[in-house]
Amino acid sequence: MLIETDKRLALQAYEQILNLILTGAAQPGAMVTERRLAETLNMSRTPIRDALLMLEGEGLLIRQGSRGLQVKQMRIEDYMDALQVRQMLEPEAARLAAGHMPAASLDELEADLKSLIGNPGNGEGKPDRGSVRDVDDRLHGGIGDAAGNPQLAQIIRTLRRQTQIFDLRSMPERFEATCHEHLDIVQALREGRGDDAAQAMRRHLEHVRDSIIGRLTRA
Known part of the structure:
Protein backbone atom coordinates (compact mmCIF):
# COMPACT_ATOMS: atom_id res chain seq x y z
CA MET A 1 0.00 0.00 0.00
CA LEU A 2 2.85 2.39 0.85
CA ILE A 3 4.53 1.73 -2.50
CA GLU A 4 1.27 2.43 -4.35
CA THR A 5 0.85 5.68 -2.42
CA ASP A 6 4.41 6.75 -3.26
CA LYS A 7 3.81 5.99 -6.94
CA ARG A 8 0.54 7.95 -6.96
CA LEU A 9 2.20 10.98 -5.31
CA ALA A 10 5.10 10.83 -7.78
CA LEU A 11 2.66 10.81 -10.71
CA GLN A 12 0.78 13.77 -9.22
CA ALA A 13 4.06 15.66 -8.85
CA TYR A 14 5.03 14.68 -12.40
CA GLU A 15 1.79 16.06 -13.86
CA GLN A 16 2.07 19.31 -11.94
CA ILE A 17 5.72 19.92 -12.87
CA LEU A 18 5.00 18.95 -16.48
CA ASN A 19 2.20 21.53 -16.53
CA LEU A 20 4.61 24.18 -15.24
CA ILE A 21 6.95 23.40 -18.13
CA LEU A 22 4.31 23.22 -20.87
CA THR A 23 2.53 26.40 -19.78
CA GLY A 24 5.80 28.32 -19.58
CA ALA A 25 5.56 28.89 -15.83
CA ALA A 26 8.91 27.09 -15.67
CA GLN A 27 10.81 28.87 -18.44
CA PRO A 28 13.27 27.11 -20.77
CA GLY A 29 16.73 27.38 -19.24
CA ALA A 30 15.41 27.79 -15.69
CA MET A 31 16.97 25.69 -12.95
CA VAL A 32 14.58 23.58 -10.88
CA THR A 33 15.22 22.29 -7.37
CA GLU A 34 13.46 19.74 -5.19
CA ARG A 35 13.18 22.19 -2.31
CA ARG A 36 11.59 24.99 -4.30
CA LEU A 37 9.18 22.67 -6.08
CA ALA A 38 8.22 20.99 -2.81
CA GLU A 39 7.31 24.42 -1.42
CA THR A 40 5.46 25.47 -4.60
CA LEU A 41 3.46 22.25 -4.90
CA ASN A 42 3.09 21.71 -1.14
CA MET A 43 4.49 18.19 -1.36
CA SER A 44 7.34 16.30 0.25
CA ARG A 45 10.64 16.07 -1.59
CA THR A 46 10.50 12.29 -2.22
CA PRO A 47 7.71 12.33 -4.88
CA ILE A 48 9.24 15.51 -6.32
CA ARG A 49 12.58 13.72 -6.72
CA ASP A 50 10.89 10.75 -8.45
CA ALA A 51 8.96 13.09 -10.75
CA LEU A 52 12.11 14.98 -11.72
CA LEU A 53 13.80 11.71 -12.64
CA MET A 54 10.85 10.86 -14.89
CA LEU A 55 11.01 14.25 -16.62
CA GLU A 56 14.76 13.93 -17.02
CA GLY A 57 14.23 10.54 -18.65
CA GLU A 58 11.79 12.15 -21.11
CA GLY A 59 14.35 14.77 -22.03
CA LEU A 60 12.41 17.77 -20.69
CA LEU A 61 14.96 18.37 -17.94
CA ILE A 62 18.73 18.38 -18.49
CA ARG A 63 21.20 17.68 -15.69
CA GLN A 64 23.79 20.43 -15.29
CA GLY A 65 26.37 18.76 -13.05
CA SER A 66 26.29 19.94 -9.45
CA ARG A 67 23.94 22.79 -10.36
CA GLY A 68 21.01 20.39 -10.69
CA LEU A 69 18.34 20.14 -13.36
CA GLN A 70 17.47 22.71 -16.00
CA VAL A 71 14.33 23.01 -18.13
CA LYS A 72 15.44 22.05 -21.62
CA GLN A 73 15.78 24.86 -24.13
CA MET A 74 14.25 23.17 -27.16
CA ARG A 75 16.02 24.20 -30.34
Whole structure:
Protein backbone atom coordinates (compact mmCIF):
# COMPACT_ATOMS: atom_id res chain seq x y z
CA MET A 1 0.00 0.00 0.00
CA LEU A 2 2.85 2.39 0.85
CA ILE A 3 4.53 1.73 -2.50
CA GLU A 4 1.27 2.43 -4.35
CA THR A 5 0.85 5.68 -2.42
CA ASP A 6 4.41 6.75 -3.26
CA LYS A 7 3.81 5.99 -6.94
CA ARG A 8 0.54 7.95 -6.96
CA LEU A 9 2.20 10.98 -5.31
CA ALA A 10 5.10 10.83 -7.78
CA LEU A 11 2.66 10.81 -10.71
CA GLN A 12 0.78 13.77 -9.22
CA ALA A 13 4.06 15.66 -8.85
CA TYR A 14 5.03 14.68 -12.40
CA GLU A 15 1.79 16.06 -13.86
CA GLN A 16 2.07 19.31 -11.94
CA ILE A 17 5.72 19.92 -12.87
CA LEU A 18 5.00 18.95 -16.48
CA ASN A 19 2.20 21.53 -16.53
CA LEU A 20 4.61 24.18 -15.24
CA ILE A 21 6.95 23.40 -18.13
CA LEU A 22 4.31 23.22 -20.87
CA THR A 23 2.53 26.40 -19.78
CA GLY A 24 5.80 28.32 -19.58
CA ALA A 25 5.56 28.89 -15.83
CA ALA A 26 8.91 27.09 -15.67
CA GLN A 27 10.81 28.87 -18.44
CA PRO A 28 13.27 27.11 -20.77
CA GLY A 29 16.73 27.38 -19.24
CA ALA A 30 15.41 27.79 -15.69
CA MET A 31 16.97 25.69 -12.95
CA VAL A 32 14.58 23.58 -10.88
CA THR A 33 15.22 22.29 -7.37
CA GLU A 34 13.46 19.74 -5.19
CA ARG A 35 13.18 22.19 -2.31
CA ARG A 36 11.59 24.99 -4.30
CA LEU A 37 9.18 22.67 -6.08
CA ALA A 38 8.22 20.99 -2.81
CA GLU A 39 7.31 24.42 -1.42
CA THR A 40 5.46 25.47 -4.60
CA LEU A 41 3.46 22.25 -4.90
CA ASN A 42 3.09 21.71 -1.14
CA MET A 43 4.49 18.19 -1.36
CA SER A 44 7.34 16.30 0.25
CA ARG A 45 10.64 16.07 -1.59
CA THR A 46 10.50 12.29 -2.22
CA PRO A 47 7.71 12.33 -4.88
CA ILE A 48 9.24 15.51 -6.32
CA ARG A 49 12.58 13.72 -6.72
CA ASP A 50 10.89 10.75 -8.45
CA ALA A 51 8.96 13.09 -10.75
CA LEU A 52 12.11 14.98 -11.72
CA LEU A 53 13.80 11.71 -12.64
CA MET A 54 10.85 10.86 -14.89
CA LEU A 55 11.01 14.25 -16.62
CA GLU A 56 14.76 13.93 -17.02
CA GLY A 57 14.23 10.54 -18.65
CA GLU A 58 11.79 12.15 -21.11
CA GLY A 59 14.35 14.77 -22.03
CA LEU A 60 12.41 17.77 -20.69
CA LEU A 61 14.96 18.37 -17.94
CA ILE A 62 18.73 18.38 -18.49
CA ARG A 63 21.20 17.68 -15.69
CA GLN A 64 23.79 20.43 -15.29
CA GLY A 65 26.37 18.76 -13.05
CA SER A 66 26.29 19.94 -9.45
CA ARG A 67 23.94 22.79 -10.36
CA GLY A 68 21.01 20.39 -10.69
CA LEU A 69 18.34 20.14 -13.36
CA GLN A 70 17.47 22.71 -16.00
CA VAL A 71 14.33 23.01 -18.13
CA LYS A 72 15.44 22.05 -21.62
CA GLN A 73 15.78 24.86 -24.13
CA MET A 74 14.25 23.17 -27.16
CA ARG A 75 16.02 24.20 -30.34
CA ILE A 76 14.04 24.13 -33.56
CA GLU A 77 16.43 21.40 -34.78
CA ASP A 78 15.46 19.26 -31.77
CA TYR A 79 11.80 19.84 -32.51
CA MET A 80 12.11 18.90 -36.18
CA ASP A 81 14.11 15.75 -35.34
CA ALA A 82 11.46 14.63 -32.83
CA LEU A 83 8.66 15.43 -35.26
CA GLN A 84 10.38 13.41 -37.99
CA VAL A 85 10.44 10.34 -35.74
CA ARG A 86 6.78 10.94 -34.86
CA GLN A 87 6.00 10.94 -38.58
CA MET A 88 7.59 7.50 -38.83
CA LEU A 89 5.82 5.99 -35.81
CA GLU A 90 2.42 7.59 -35.27
CA PRO A 91 0.78 6.69 -38.60
CA GLU A 92 1.55 3.03 -37.93
CA ALA A 93 0.26 3.38 -34.37
CA ALA A 94 -2.98 4.85 -35.76
CA ARG A 95 -3.25 1.93 -38.20
CA LEU A 96 -2.89 -0.56 -35.34
CA ALA A 97 -5.30 1.35 -33.09
CA ALA A 98 -8.12 1.57 -35.66
CA GLY A 99 -11.13 -0.34 -34.40
CA HIS A 100 -9.59 -0.87 -30.97
CA MET A 101 -10.20 2.44 -29.16
CA PRO A 102 -13.28 2.49 -26.90
CA ALA A 103 -16.29 4.04 -28.63
CA ALA A 104 -17.04 6.14 -25.54
CA SER A 105 -13.56 7.70 -25.64
CA LEU A 106 -13.93 8.53 -29.33
CA ASP A 107 -17.39 10.00 -28.72
CA GLU A 108 -15.98 12.28 -26.03
CA LEU A 109 -13.09 13.34 -28.23
CA GLU A 110 -15.41 14.14 -31.13
CA ALA A 111 -17.73 16.18 -28.92
CA ASP A 112 -14.83 18.09 -27.34
CA LEU A 113 -13.23 18.85 -30.71
CA LYS A 114 -16.49 20.18 -32.13
CA SER A 115 -16.98 22.26 -29.00
CA LEU A 116 -13.49 23.75 -29.35
CA ILE A 117 -14.16 24.69 -32.96
CA GLY A 118 -17.44 26.35 -32.03
CA ASN A 119 -16.15 28.00 -28.87
CA PRO A 120 -12.36 28.40 -28.63
CA GLY A 121 -12.63 29.31 -24.96
CA ASN A 122 -11.49 32.78 -23.96
CA GLY A 123 -14.04 35.02 -25.67
CA GLU A 124 -11.45 36.52 -28.02
CA GLY A 125 -11.40 33.83 -30.68
CA LYS A 126 -8.12 32.48 -29.35
CA PRO A 127 -7.68 28.81 -28.46
CA ASP A 128 -7.77 27.70 -24.86
CA ARG A 129 -4.40 25.96 -24.72
CA GLY A 130 -5.24 23.84 -21.71
CA SER A 131 -8.35 22.36 -23.35
CA VAL A 132 -6.55 21.84 -26.66
CA ARG A 133 -3.63 20.10 -24.97
CA ASP A 134 -6.02 17.86 -23.01
CA VAL A 135 -7.80 16.71 -26.18
CA ASP A 136 -4.47 16.30 -27.98
CA ASP A 137 -3.11 14.15 -25.15
CA ARG A 138 -6.21 11.98 -25.04
CA LEU A 139 -6.24 11.36 -28.78
CA HIS A 140 -2.54 10.76 -29.42
CA GLY A 141 -2.04 9.00 -26.09
CA GLY A 142 -5.12 6.85 -26.62
CA ILE A 143 -3.86 5.82 -30.04
CA GLY A 144 -0.52 4.81 -28.57
CA ASP A 145 -2.22 2.74 -25.86
CA ALA A 146 -4.68 1.12 -28.28
CA ALA A 147 -1.90 0.14 -30.69
CA GLY A 148 -1.11 -2.76 -28.37
CA ASN A 149 2.63 -2.12 -28.02
CA PRO A 150 3.58 -0.51 -24.68
CA GLN A 151 7.11 0.35 -25.85
CA LEU A 152 5.77 2.11 -28.94
CA ALA A 153 3.28 4.01 -26.78
CA GLN A 154 6.04 5.17 -24.42
CA ILE A 155 8.33 6.31 -27.24
CA ILE A 156 5.52 8.32 -28.81
CA ARG A 157 4.58 9.83 -25.45
CA THR A 158 8.17 10.94 -24.84
CA LEU A 159 8.52 12.46 -28.31
CA ARG A 160 5.21 14.29 -27.92
CA ARG A 161 6.31 15.80 -24.61
CA GLN A 162 9.33 17.25 -26.37
CA THR A 163 7.34 18.73 -29.25
CA GLN A 164 4.51 20.10 -27.10
CA ILE A 165 6.77 22.98 -26.06
CA PHE A 166 6.23 24.29 -29.60
CA ASP A 167 2.45 23.94 -29.49
CA LEU A 168 -0.12 26.71 -29.92
CA ARG A 169 2.27 29.35 -28.60
CA SER A 170 4.19 28.88 -31.85
CA MET A 171 1.31 28.00 -34.19
CA PRO A 172 -1.98 29.63 -33.10
CA GLU A 173 -3.09 29.73 -36.73
CA ARG A 174 -3.12 25.92 -36.71
CA PHE A 175 -5.87 25.67 -34.06
CA GLU A 176 -8.97 25.08 -36.18
CA ALA A 177 -7.15 23.05 -38.83
CA THR A 178 -5.72 20.81 -36.11
CA CYS A 179 -9.20 20.19 -34.70
CA HIS A 180 -10.55 19.19 -38.12
CA GLU A 181 -7.56 16.93 -38.76
CA HIS A 182 -8.13 15.27 -35.39
CA LEU A 183 -11.80 14.73 -36.29
CA ASP A 184 -10.71 12.93 -39.47
CA ILE A 185 -8.46 10.68 -37.40
CA VAL A 186 -11.25 9.98 -34.88
CA GLN A 187 -13.68 9.01 -37.65
CA ALA A 188 -11.23 6.58 -39.24
CA LEU A 189 -10.42 5.05 -35.86
CA ARG A 190 -14.12 4.65 -35.03
CA GLU A 191 -14.83 2.86 -38.33
CA GLY A 192 -11.77 0.61 -38.06
CA ARG A 193 -10.25 1.98 -41.27
CA GLY A 194 -6.59 1.41 -40.47
CA ASP A 195 -5.11 2.69 -43.74
CA ASP A 196 -7.24 5.84 -43.58
CA ALA A 197 -6.32 6.42 -39.94
CA ALA A 198 -2.64 6.14 -40.82
CA GLN A 199 -3.06 8.51 -43.76
CA ALA A 200 -5.00 11.04 -41.66
CA MET A 201 -2.30 10.97 -39.00
CA ARG A 202 0.45 11.31 -41.61
CA ARG A 203 -1.34 14.27 -43.18
CA HIS A 204 -1.83 15.93 -39.78
CA LEU A 205 1.86 15.68 -38.86
CA GLU A 206 2.93 16.86 -42.31
CA HIS A 207 0.77 19.97 -41.90
CA VAL A 208 2.33 20.63 -38.50
CA ARG A 209 5.79 20.34 -40.05
CA ASP A 210 4.88 22.59 -42.99
CA SER A 211 3.46 25.22 -40.65
CA ILE A 212 6.67 25.33 -38.63
CA ILE A 213 8.79 25.56 -41.80
CA GLY A 214 6.54 28.33 -43.10
CA ARG A 215 6.84 30.27 -39.87
CA LEU A 216 10.63 29.98 -39.95
CA THR A 217 10.71 31.08 -43.59
CA ARG A 218 8.65 34.18 -42.79
CA ALA A 219 10.78 35.07 -39.76
